[in-house]
Amino acid sequence: MAHGRGSLGKFSLPTPARKLIRATTTTATRVSAAKRALPNFLIVGAQRAGTTSLFYYLLAHPNVFGPIRNKGVHWYDSGFGHPPAWYRSHFPLQATLDELAQRTGEPAMVGEGSPYYLYHPQIAARIAGMLPNTKVIALLRDPVDRAISHHQHELARGFETLPLAEAIAAEESRLEGEHTKMAADPTYVSFNDMHFSYAARGRYAEQLERYHHHLGRDQVLALDQRLLLSEPEKTVHRAFEFLGLTPHDGAEYPTYNKREYDKGDAEVRATLADKFVEPNQALAQLTNGEISFDQAE
Secondary structure (H helix, E strand, O other), X not given: OOOOOOOEOOEOOOHHHHHOOOOOOOHHHHHOHHXXXXXXXXXXXXXXXXXXXHHHHHHOOOOEEXXXXXXXXXXXXXXXXXXXXXXXXXXXXXXXXXXXXXXXOOOOEEEEEOOHHHHOOOHHHHHHXXXXXXXXXXEEOOHHHHHHHHHHHHHHHOOOOOOHHHHHHHHHHHHOOHHHHHHHOOOOOOHHHHHOOOOHHHOHHHHHHHHHHHHOHHHXXXXXXXXXXXXXXXXXXXXXXXXXXXXXXXXXXXOOOOOOOOOOOHHHHHHHHHHOHHHHHHHHHHOOOOOOOOOOO
């Protein structure tokens, strides 16, 4: 597949990423918001699990589009104070998508995503209120590795100053009361919850169950990040089928936002593994054994 030049930080993007027009929303897009589509699929997380890669793999399909600017609009989390028209202004014109669907005989899919959407306790309900028929994809990574990668990501961004063991020990106190504040004020954005939720984000079953409750199980697809790495075509084809699209052949699968990281010492990994015994069992049960992060494996 030919590659074009684009940007997502320092990374080179494939040709489909040209669909993400590099411009802020303009007065024109806001004026035409009522004529613009709303997303019919969302990639909701998890953080540091390959969501950017999956998003661009899906964009390789000619019937898949993203927002005007970049992968995530963040309306449901940090931008919920904006009106719905602001959210809609980020997406393609509905007439354009209708014409494409009629011409190809397949739906035109519009998506966006944020890895915070899976974890934030209020967002499943918000999405269901705005997009009750949308489809949701969650990409899950081993929670121990995810937490360690998350910590090193925050260190690199300058948001974290504590070493890993201290950060894990401090997590409960750092997050105390934050979800109560988020529930009380829809516009409240918790810095600590966004940046220091290392173990909390790995309790996947309870997060998926919120989406099952608000949208229904048939509108939620959970994928294992290990399979995206080892069998990318098969995994992406499964996502296309979930979206009602004929799989797009001949694609390439480069990795985006990849960061090499120290996997942590054995003691810290054991501490984290202990935190995930019951959550991992709940996830395996919820997915009928399809996704299992049992540390004994």
